[in-house]
Amino acid sequence: RYPQRVQLIDVGPRDGLQNEKSPVPAAVKIELTHRLQDAGLTEIEVTSFVSPKWVPQMGDNAEVMAGLARKAGVRYSVLTPNMKGYEAAVASQPDEIVVFGAASEAFSQRNINCSIAESIERFAPVVAAAKAAGIAVRGAMSCTVGCPYEGEIAPSRVAYLAELMKGIGVERVDVADTIGVGTPIKVQKALEATLQYFGVDQVSGHFHDTYGQALPNTLASLEMGIWNFQSSIAGLGGCPYAKGATGNVATEDLVYMLQGMGIETGIDLDKLVDAGLYISDFLQRKPNSRVAVALMNK
Numbered sequence: 671r672y673p674q675r676v677q678l679i680d681v682g683p684r685d686g687l688q689n690e691k692s693p694v695p696a697a698v699k700i701e702l703t704h705r706l707q708d709a710g711l712t713e714i715e716v717t718s719f720v721s722p723k724w725v726p727q728m729g730d731n732a733e734v735m736a737g738l739a740r741k742a743g744v745r746y747s748v749l750t751p752n753m754k755g756y757e758a759a760v761a762s763q764p765d766e767i768v769v770f771g772a773a774s775e776a777f778s779q780r781n782i783n784c785s786i787a788e789s790i791e792r793f794a795p796v797v798a799a800a801k802a803a804g805i806a807v808r809g810a811m812s813c814t815v816g817c818p819y820e821g822e823i824a825p826s827r828v829a830y831l832a833e834l835m836k837g838i839g840v841e842r843v844d845v846a847d848t849i850g851v852g853t854p855i856k857v858q859k860a861l862e863a864t865l866q867y868f869g870v871d872q873v874s875g876h877f878h879d880t881y882g883q884a885l886p887n888t889l890a891s892l893e894m895g896i897w898n899f900q901s902s903i904a905g906l907g908g909c910p911y912a913k914g915a916t917g918n919v920a921t922e923d924l925v926y927m928l929q930g931m932g933i934e935t936g937i938d939l940d941k942l943v944d945a946g947l948y949i950s951d952f953l954q955r956k957p958n959s960r961v962a963v964a965l966m967n968k
């Protein structure tokens with residue numbers, strides 16, 4: 671009934687750290703990425719090539735990418751909202767670039783300063799250039815169940831965005847619950863809408879855990895055969911344009927659940943917990959992972 675194997679993308683260095691109030695040095699981001707790959711993560715979302723005026727936390731993007739000791743078999747991805755971001759990113763040799771749109775018009779405006787239709791016009795040359803250069807292309811779709819400005823989002827809006835993403839040649843998409851308001855049936859509807867345009871192997875779940883629903887939403891996705899998920903080490907993160915939203919589901923919690931279900935992830939939970947403690951110690955807080963805390967107290 672469930673997939674035998676799950677592929678995780680840790681988005682901690684990017685989604686996790688883009689919202690931190692105090693600056694995190696590039697060296698710490700690099701060390702975190704190294705610890706994630708040592709724990710067995712084979713996909714890591716490292717940074718974003720966005721405007722440093724909008725998101726100063728990612729202003730060290732090139733420095734972080736340049737400092738990585740890349741491990742064979744690991745895919746390093748970066749966010750690129752437009753050609754300017756793409757051109758800067760390419761110099762850093764990412765394995766995958768991520769264009770990011772939203773199923774909600776209001777969120778698109780707040781997050782990337784343009785409408786959904788305009789965003790697709792900006793993404794199209796990025797996708798074409800990346801494919802010509804042999805770089806993989808992913809599309810993130812925000813607010814697929816709820817939006818901080820528009821409230822509930824209908825599955826038809828998700829289908830609309832998925833069709834546009836498919837139309838410009840995006841290879842795979844993330845169905846994101848940006849503010850973590852989704853519950854299993856709603857998430858399944860957003861996934862169904864996306865599956866009209868992308869195969870089950872090309873769709874991943876990106877669930878923020880604001881309301882504690884990310885694990886049930888993951889289970890609901892697994893039931894549909896989805897086997898790609900994004901999570902954030904130590905549950906770090908949030909989006910600067912989604913006030914109050916917390917981080918993605920903690921990678922430690924997701925791995926614990928999957929291991930308990932006998933689903934293969936290739937990840938060493940002890941090393942993962944250590945990676946989470948490394949960044950949590952730096953940030954001077956407890957990991958936002960129930961599993962990490964439980965194992966610490968054992």
Ligand code: HMG
Binds near residue numbers: 720725749770910
């Ligand atoms: P804009 O102001 O509309 O862009 O911003 P513009 O083309 O008019 O340019 C304005 C200025 O920005 C110019 O500089 C450009 O050079 C510069 P100036 O002449 O004023 O000095 N600029 C750039 N600089 C660096 N890199 C670039 C770039 N583009 C323009 N790529 C833009 C449009 C998208 C750039 C802006 O709105 C932005 O950076 N937004 C930040 C978006 C962001 O990072 N959001 C968080 C990530 S998305 C997320 O977290 C959701 C996700 O996790 C899924 C989920 O959970 O929902 C993925």
Ligand code: MG
Binds near residue numbers: 685878
């Ligand atoms: Mg996110």
